[in-house]
Amino acid sequence: MGDPDPTNDRTETERLDEEYVFGTWAYQSEVDPxxxxxxxxxxxxxxxxxxxxxxxxxxxxxNLGHSAEAVSEAMAEQAEEGAYFAPGFATEAxxxxxxxxxxxxxxxxxxxxFSTSGTEAVEAAIKIARxxxxxxxxxxxxxxxxxxxxxxxxxxxxxxxxxxxxxxPGMVKAPDPYDYGSxxxxxxxxxxxxxxLMLEGDTVAAVLVEPIIGSNGVIVPPEEYLPRLKEIAHDHxxxxxxxxxxxxxxxxxxxxGSDVFGVQPDVMAMSKGLSGAYAPLGATTVTPExxxxxxxxxxxxxxxxxxxxxxxxxxxAALRTYEEEGLIERSSEVGEYLGDRLAELEEDHPSVGDTxxxxxxxxxxLTRDPDDRVPFGTRDDRMSMGSTVLDEVSAAAMDEGTYxxxxxxxxxxxxxxxxxxxEIDEAVAALDGALEVADDAMDR
Ligand SMILES: Cc1ncc(COP(=O)(O)O)c(C=O)c1O
Numbered sequence: 001m002g003d004p005d006p007t008n009d010r011t012e013t014e015r016l017d018e019e020y021v022f023g024t025w026a027y028q029s030e031v032d033p034x035x036x037x038x039x040x041x042x043x044x045x046x047x048x049x050x051x052x053x054x055x056x057x058x059x060x061x062x063n064l065g066h067s068a069e070a071v072s073e074a075m076a077e078q079a080e081e082g083a084y085f086a087p088g089f090a091t092e093a094x095x096x097x098x099x100x101x102x103x104x105x106x107x108x109x110x111x112x113x114f115s116t117s118g119t120e121a122v123e124a125a126i127k128i129a130r131x132x133x134x135x136x137x138x139x140x141x142x143x144x145x146x147x148x149x150x151x152x153x154x155x156x157x158x159x160x161x162x163x164x165x166x167x168x169p170g171m172v173k174a175p176d177p178y179d180y181g182s183x184x185x186x187x188x189x190x191x192x193x194x195x196x197l198m199l200e201g202d203t204v205a206a207v208l209v210e211p212i213i214g215s216n217g218v219i220v221p222p223e224e225y226l227p228r229l230k231e232i233a234h235d236h237x238x239x240x241x242x243x244x245x246x247x248x249x250x251x252x253x254x255x256x257g258s259d260v261f262g263v264q265p266d267v268m269a270m271s272k273g274l275s276g277a278y279a280p281l282g283a284t285t286v287t288p289e290x291x292x293x294x295x296x297x298x299x300x301x302x303x304x305x306x307x308x309x310x311x312x313x314x315x316x317a318a319l320r321t322y323e324e325e326g327l328i329e330r331s332s333e334v335g336e337y338l339g340d341r342l343a344e345l346e347e348d349h350p351s352v353g354d355t356x357x358x359x360x361x362x363x364x365x366l367t368r369d370p371d372d373r374v375p376f377g378t379r380d381d382r383m384s385m386g387s388t389v390l391d392e393v394s395a396a397a398m399d400e401g402t403y404x405x406x407x408x409x410x411x412x413x414x415x416x417x418x419x420x421x422x423e424i425d426e427a428v429a430a431l432d433g434a435l436e437v438a439d440d441a442m443d444r
Contacts, residue, residue, distance in 0.1 A: 013047070014034070035047040042418060051401060052401055055402050057414045059272070063251065064322075065417075071317040074317035084310075091307070091309045093312040094114060100320075101283060104319065105268055109264065110286070112283050114281065114283055115283070116303065117271055118269065118272060120149075120282045121269035125284045126151050126155060127151070129239050131294075132205075133237070133238070134205075137204040138207075139207045143176040144158060145158050145214065172196065176189060177189050177225050179219075197233070207238050209240075210246065211258045211263070214412070218356060218361060221261075226261035230265070241265060241268070242258045242265035244269060245271045245282075246272055250273065251273060251414060253329075253332030253359030254328065267285070267286050268284070270282065274315050279315070280311055325418075330418075331359040334419060339357065341428045342428070345435060351435060352364060352365075361414050363411065365409055389438055390406040390438075394411070394434075404431065
């Protein structure tokens with residue numbers, strides 16, 4: 001299927017895909033996917049044989065790169081031995097993965113519900129918090145993405161939630177610790193949450209946050225933010241749920257974003273790097289106290305594919321690979337280098353307003369006007385037709401052999417944790433050229 005069609009320059013796969021498959025979060029008339037045929041290490045290849053550095057880890061999820069053989073072999077073995085058994089049976093990989101997660105997650109987080117995506121991991125976290133506390137409301141923040149189903153999109157703050165509104169009742173939105181682009185100081189925004197929780201009365205089941213905000217701009221809060229947020233939530237009888245779907249599994253140079261701040265949440269939602277993107281897998285892990293509650297109260301949740309054996313085999317092999325190859329520590333070391341290289345782009349390009357992040361989780365935010373920090377891409381653009389200047393920069397980088405995703409006004413740099421300094425140099429060189437498009441567009 002990979003042969004280019006000489007009549008219109010599109011491959012048969014691209015043609016079929018466009019005709020029969022929905023593109024996600026997109027006007028279908030604008031969907032124009034490139035056929036990809038394979039990957040090796042941090043690179044992937046299209047049907048014409050062009051190679052790209054995967055500088056965003058696809059959707060910030062290919063943490064192990066494209067050739068983690070231990071993971072694909074574990075999946076093949078599990079598929080041969082027994083591809084599927086109902087969640088009511090115990091399977092070795094699921095049991096061992098549960099144990100391993102209890103070991104690597106912060107503090108005494110212990111018991112896990114397995115699902116198949118980040119959305120489902122968050123959805124389960126919301127239901128668990130409601131069942132455990134007997135309260136209804138979830139407080140989340142405006143600059144957040146928590147998933148696509150009704151519960152998780154209602155908790156989401158970014159504009160993708162708008163089509164689902166009014167959504168699930170009881171979702172309260174708070175401001176964010178966004179130093180570069182918000183009028184509120186990050187720590188002031190936190191005290192505002194304290195005030196909100198007081199005013200909501202004793203009705204909030206949980207505060208749900210990404211410890212480091214991902215697709216809404218790679219926003220890292222001040223060091224004291226997350227510990228204080230946990231204190232505030234507990235003071236008001238609410239749980240702290242950390243959505244680690246993007247920040248988890250070495251992305252930040254620690255196992256989890258929460259670890260960067262030394263915080264153990266009450267509930268943690270995970271996916272993406274959990275299987276290194278080799279299989280659809282989500283996980284929601286809770287404290288022993290919350291687990292204990294469900295001894296005598298029904299755990300009223302589940303899916304046919306909850307704890308799918310092949311996905312769990314992928315997860316277990318992925319966690320072993322992170323450990324055996326020292327990838328968490330590596331992310332921290334190589335991440336410093338990445339941060340330095342991106343800071344050079346900020347110095348060299350007037351359109352780069354801010355670079356920020358930790359480990360191999362970095363954002364490059366653009367501006368039309370560095371003094372007033374006027375963005376190129378707005379939240380309204382997220383839901384509009386047509387490409388933004390950031391899309392043009394991403395396209396130019398792709399022409400230079402580097403794939404980098406952007407959301408609203410920020411490029412999200414989240415490569416496989418196996419990336420070398422040399423590969424970072426290659427990708428930064430491509431971005432250096434591509435950012436001239438934005439420099440030239442500053443007064444457009
Ligand atoms: C922080 C966060 N939570 C939840 C999700 C939803 O995960 P999924 O797309 O796997 O359903 C995402 C996806 O990007 C995410 O970044």
